[in-house]
Amino acid sequence: MNRFAALLIAATLLSTAHADAATLKPAATVTDGQILLGDLFDGLPGDQAMRPVMPAPAPGRRANLDAPTLSRIAASNGVEWRATGGGDRIVVERAAVQVGNDVIADGLRQALQEAGIGDGADVLMDNRTLTFFLPAGNDATVRVENLAYDAQRGRVTAEIIAPATGPEAVRHTVGARVVDMVELPVLARRMGQGEVVGEADITWIKLPRDRLQAGAVVEASEMIGKSLRRAIAPNQAVNARDVRDPVVVGKGQAVTILLQTEVMTLTASGKALTDGAQGELVRIVNTSSNRVIEAVVAGPNLVAVRPSGQIPTPVSHVSGASKKAAR
Structure with missing residues (x-):
């Protein structure tokens, strides 16, 4: 055999060996309780790829297999693979169905209602991060057994089983x-002082009754159409003292002061010293005499004084019948 033929045969053998060599996968996700050779290596025949090599991690967990572990697995199972360095590794994750804390709390809440306990009440889990990981293929459901309720302490304990069936x-x-x-009812957005609350500005939250402050607004009708006395952040309880009827007369606004009886009508000019909604009492200064009186807001730019009150002067308009009465 000449030298050229020998080199050709050697190259062919090396090429075949390279083609048959397995390659390490970058990562793997398994659904069953065993890790198979084919989960770790590419390039294996079907029967060899289906060979189990070790238990899979628990549902939702991961196993980190390093180069020495992979080398032992390959050698003991006849896999032609060698680590290229200490950095060879693979992370194997077990697929899972996640049952979150909200599903667990809902199951507990429903069990309480079916037992006639705490109708309309809510449950606050002791462990608010509790999450179950079920093997792939299960339903994210729970059932409740051995429910025990302590009415005096407001406590409940139970066993949670997942999935609910099967x-x-x-x-x-x-x-x-x-x-x-x-x-x-709370504000869905931040609103500033003087803004009027509309239906679209309302959203709803739930609070424990024992955390509810005195005077909190509990009906949307107590807020809709009302003006805010101060800026209020969204999603927080609103106190009744923080809302009012919309301001009709604003502080510093020019107003007409009205005195009206059966026999006379007197008007004068003034300036509001305080804000006022329809029907509220405000302080007004007569812009001519600088005398300060109290008047009731009767409409936009209009306030009214009672006949027994001080009548600001001078009078800017007096009706014919009222001139005689004024004398």
Whole structure:
């Protein structure tokens, strides 16, 4: 055999060996309880790829396999693979169905209602980050067993089983506080002083009744069409003292002062010293005499004084019948 033929055969053998060599996958996700050779390496025949090599991590968890571990797995299973350095590794994740804290709390809440306990109440989980990870293919559902309610302490304990039907995957004892909740209208956006609240500005939140402050607005009708006395942030309880009827007469605004009886009508010019809504009492200064009186807001730019009150002078308009009465 000449030298050229020998080199050709050697190149062919090297090429075949390279083609048959396995390659490490960059990452893997498994759905069952075992990690297979084919989950770790590409380029394996079908029967070899289906060979289990180690237990999979728990649902939702990961296993980090480093170069020495992978080398041992390859050698013991006849896989032609060698680590290229200490950095060779693969992360294997177990697929899972996640059952969140909100699903667990909903199941507990429903169980309480079915038992005739805490109608309209809410539950506050002791562990508000509790999450179950079920094997892939399960439903994200729960059922409740061994429910126990302490009315005096407002406490509930129960066993949560997931999924709700089928083979049990998770069983966990939980505790929670049963809270009487109140639904409150609040602002959906930040609003400034003097802004009038409309229906579109209202949203709703729930608060424990024992956290509700005295004077909090509990009906949307107490806010809609009202003006704000101060700036209020969204999603916080609004106190009744923070809202008022819309301002009709503003501080510093020129107004007409009106005195009206059955026999006379007197008017004068003034300036508002305070804001006032329809029907509210405001302080007014007569712009001619600088005398200060109190008057009731009767409309835009209009305030009225009672006949027994001080009548500002001079009078800018007096009706024919009222001139005689004024004398």
